[in-house]
Amino acid sequence: MDLENSIYGYLHEGGEIVPKEDKQIQYKGGQQKGMYIGQRMSYSEFVSKACERLDINSNGYTFHYTLEFDPSALQQFDDDEDMHMMLSHSYDYARIYVLKRTRRVEVEGGIVNVQNDYCHNSMEETHNSVASCQANNESNLGLSQGFMSRCAETEVMPHDLMDGCPWRITANSVGTTKILKVNIFIVQMLSVQANLQCGEERCSCHRASNKGNPSVFAPSNLQRLQESRLVDINPGTIAEYSRQDGHFWQLFIAHSFSIQGFLMGCRPVIAIDSTHLSGPYRGSLFSATAYDADDGMFPIAFGVVSSENYEDWLWFLQKLKGILQDKEVVIISDRHQAILRSVSQLFGVENHAYCYRHVKENFSSYVTKHSMKGKKCKMDALLLLDNVAYARLDDDYVVAMEKLKTYNSDLAKWVEENSPQHWAMSKFAKK
Template sequence: MAPKKIIAICQSGGEFVTNKDDGSLEYIGGEAYALDLDEKTHLKDVKQELSETFRCGVNGMTIKYFLPGNKKTLITISKDKDLKRMINFFNDSDQVEIFIIAEEAGTRNVSNMPASRSSRTTASEALVLPVTPMDLMFADDQLVLEQVTDTSPLGTFPSSSNNEKHHKATSQWENNITGVDQRFNSFPEFREALHKYSIAHGFTYKYKKNDSHRVTVKCKSEGCPWRIYASRLATTQLICIKKMNGQHNCEGATAKAGYRATRGWVGNIIKEKLKVSPNYKPKDIANDIKREYGIQLNYSQAWRAKEIAREQLQGSYKEAYNQLPLFCQKIVETNPGSLATFATKEDSSFHHLFVSFNASILGFQRGCRPLIFLDSTLLYSKYQGTLLAATAADGNDDAFPVAFAVVDEETDENWHWFLQELKSAVSISRQITFISDFQKGIRQSLHDIFGKDCYHGFCLRYVAEKLNEDLRGQFSHEARRLMVQDLYAAAHAPKLEDFNRCAENIKAISPEAYNWVMQSEPDHWANAVFKGSRYNHMTSSFGQLFYDWVQEVSELPITQMVDVLRGKMMEMMYTRRVESSEWITKLTPMMEDKLQNETLKAQPLQVLLSHGGTFEVRGESLETVNIDRWDCSCKEWHLNGLPCSHAIAVFQWLGRSSYDYCLPCFTIESYCMTYAESINPIPNVENPETGEVQTSVIVTPPPSKRPPGRPKTKHADYYDSIKRQLQCSKCKGLGHNKKTCEKHNRIEIEAADPLLLPDLQAEEPQECST
């Protein structure tokens, strides 16, 4: 049977417009092209055909589409698997809309020149500007380009191709101001039109009057008659140009006055591109503005322009906090059964926000293991903060977000509050294993809130960091590496004797390190003595997928950040639900592979009946299997939740199915129940519907702001990140090298001239005696 084809309506050259009522996106303008797709279509072939059709480069092409029924979230197609997934999403439909975003080919790598208030460009830098060489001066709120004399030997001016590019970019603004009786909806609209008009015609201007009733503007060139006067049209809110003299006598304003570009203007220019590409980098902004308009920006100027554009698109960071009451209300209304609570401090400043969607709550209860990972990550928005998260592991060993919270700072109090809210979201009908670092706040809160209904496993990465920190400076790099290696081996060891052997290896290096390990409560981090079930997951950073999402949106205002995370969770649940519908095995793919690997290992094993449900299995080792207790002396069955090779050998000897002895959470049926519920979109709270009741609660931003400098990131697995410590190659001491080794230098001096040694000793400072 031939694969079903769908028609892709490929659109390019338009722009996305946001619907103010519901926040959905609509693509307007551009041209369209129809393309046939099926499951055998390759992405490279699609890009090649679109490149030829729309005359754009393949490398700079981005292809996006909307999920069915969701006009807020754009999904990117970057590989063949993404293309196939899109075709599966729209299998019941005859066509799909895709959007081609093509970057202009031939972007030049223009270096960002640091601009000071009085610095001037060199001749070679000036030559890339349009029409005439220009200087760059930066004021607090604007960039000013002024004429300079050409100092190049040949008097070379910018190439005509550059001039044409710049003229093409600004020609669209040449008729922004048409003359008397032209009307605008507001003064800001008039000022923006005037600003673009001045750039297109290459002159600067200054305000003679500029208030809420009237605006009078004249050319900045002395004696030039160009001027314009606009005021409010009587009995209306419209702004009308009443007088205008459009003639210049300054011999071509571009040759004499130059023009200026405010950060607000740059923000308006890049706003549409920032909407499509949120990770638009300041250096790329500077390069694009230089190429298209001939204006040189340095990094900080481009960064500030991006901040202005971002606030225009996303709204005020401050106002986002005040929208939290309505936002939480909308979450619960659109997703019944969800939890969305927030709290403020006495001064009404933001304290913390907790969110757990009903789909996550039911998914964890129905199909996930009773295992939750607790971790945190810094946010880099204007008011910073920290995100606390609780993630679980689904039946295919993928991360499943259960709940998260945004707090003003990571404190014991906020962790206690988060765990209290989490308890109301998750079922405690079964004992839950929590994995986190071993800070006192989490440990004590788990004991107070969950009591005996939970086990607490320490994150192995934090244990390794603590070992290194407490013993820092006492051991060489190689010794420390071996100790951490033995610590990891001890943690993963399934049997007590294996754990003890690894601990003895540490003792051989250092009895002090061995004592540290034995006093660090191994029953919280070592498999051999841990009482709960952590399924061989040793670190709290299991939900890396979720934390990657957070990093992508950590600079957004708080309500938008939460809504984007909701959209990503909604997409994840939909995608996994669709993918699992095609699975044909009894277990999920990951667990099916593990079970089959254990089945292969079981082939050469010999089974002997001991008594009742107990069996002896002989292979490289002698193990005892009790099928009634679902237990094997190798401990792998208990650690992983899947039968080990010894147990599978017994099932084959008895003629039983191994699938009957797997945990239910590993079956496809449970996996489908995990993703059976959906997360629904949330209305745009920035533009509430007419007549909608607003809460009287005021929420202001937290007092802390983002500190200067590059934000710190979390370490990778500490096993791989131990830094080499300085060690002397002569005396083998730590913290210095042979050049600064006092002992080695003393021996050399004594060997060269023993008479100098007393003089050196006399020069050394002596201890004062009392």
């Protein structure tokens, strides 16, 4: 066993998981064993070794683990992929809980009373019932001690409550505790999913018949249904699309939480970029990303369009500007001509900053092709360009330009001809 590439696993079996007030869990009773878990160990190897350590038969048990950042949630793993996820999110050790496998039964008898408590005609009534349930769990659930004991080792399956009632309920025990988790859902959701699946089947036929035409996308009725679902699930979401010759052409999506998060907590700087889409339809994927207070990337919006042309960028940026509520922002991008034209038209040329990484790549290509050869010479030139770009004061910028001009006058001329007011810190208007 390679101990350097292993973590230590705490195995818990036969006891009771007890939730604590601080959202932690405590394991009482049973047995605890330890074992080393290699980074390349398969799920089957792990189960075999763990059962050997605990002296149990693997057929009657399931394996769960907790994450360091959320030790109150039990994560079940059943295969190599789950095993890899556990190892990836565990550092020096992992806590693994071996639980008896539950059996399934249908809801009947006294459980019907519980279900009737959740049989409502509207979403508002359901929310009120859930709220009252939180205030008085035992009385509203109407659970007898006998029902609790039956559910301790079983999982309750959904059952029809009343003829015509769309609501269903499921219940299952949490681990080996006496805590009962109740889930309610509405059957109408299933019909929406069925419509989506039917739409996807129609879309597949549509793709097969139009495979040679890269401008043909999904049918508009499916697009409208998906767009409506996005808004229903997250009110305030902006989901818009356009058609050309009866076919899908442009899509813009900005989730409500992204819009509000940007307006309330992000700096007024937005980076836009694009990438080509592969597959039979081609097209391009546009994105708009901001930066939060910790310099983390914060997605705002994305779009799917036909290509990276002026019309598509103008359409995408118009939609983006519409969600900013007149907030003045700085746009960062590469120097694609379509972007230069559309950004200056909508946000103003003074609010457009060029991505320095792209500028530096262009400068590096120029150095290679026109000026000098050799790795050291190139690195020296790039370092001088960094001094020009990151100079905070005008005096520092002048000194950095003089050093670059002394090193190579052609390189200094290239800088002057490539709009340093859009990428050099001391020259940018919006500081």
